[in-house]
Amino acid sequence: xxxxxxxxxxxxxxxxxxxxxxxxxxxxxxxxxxxxxxxxxxxxxxxxxxxxxxxxxxxxxxxxxxxxxxxxxxxxxxxxxxxxxxxxxxxxxxxxxxxxxxxxxxxxx
DNA sequence: AAATTGACGGTTA
DNA sequence: GTAACCGCCAATT
Numbered sequence: 283x284x285x286x287x288x289x290x291x292x293x294x295x296x297x298x299x300x301x302x303x304x305x306x307x308x309x310x311x312x313x314x315x316x317x318x319x320x321x322x323x324x325x326x327x328x329x330x331x332x333x334x335x336x337x338x339x340x341x342x343x344x345x346x347x348x349x350x351x352x353x354x355x356x357x358x359x360x361x362x363x364x365x366x367x368x369x370x371x372x373x374x375x376x377x378x379x380x381x382x383x384x385x386x387x388x389x390x391x
Numbered sequence: 392a393a394a395t396t397g398a399c400g401g402t403t404a
Numbered sequence: 405g406t407a408a409c410c411g412c413c414a415a416t417t
Contacts, residue, residue, distance in 0.1 A: 285414080307399050317400095318412050324398040325414065341398075349398045369405075 303379035346371035
């Protein structure tokens with residue numbers, strides 16, 4: 283897999299993140315079958331051309347921390363209804379993107 | 392080629 | 405909760 287292909291795969295996944303949901307770099311890397319390439323996912327997004335209109339603001343690190351030097355990201359997420367924790371990070375528990383949200387939704391829970 | 396850096400992750404203290 | 409450390413891999417210097 284060359285650089286272009288890797289980037290393309292990252293973009294495809296990021297573009298499929300649903301509105302109001304977030305994903306982590308590691309999660310995306312795992313989807314690519316490259317669990318150790320979380321940093322490269324970051325590079326890919328950093329290098330992501332604007333014309334792709336990728337919802338890269340929906341990608342945060344495993345701590346729910348968002349992109350350093352990009353305060354707007356927080357506002358963008360908030361505008362989508364994303365919840366935040368007291369420390370200002372994204373509340374991953376509530377907003378993490380589950381590819382297979384096959385929640386049995388047991389009404390007794 | 393070698394060292395440094397970074398939109399990262401996980402473990403440990 | 406934070407901070408320090410180590411592992412990881414590609415891009416950059």
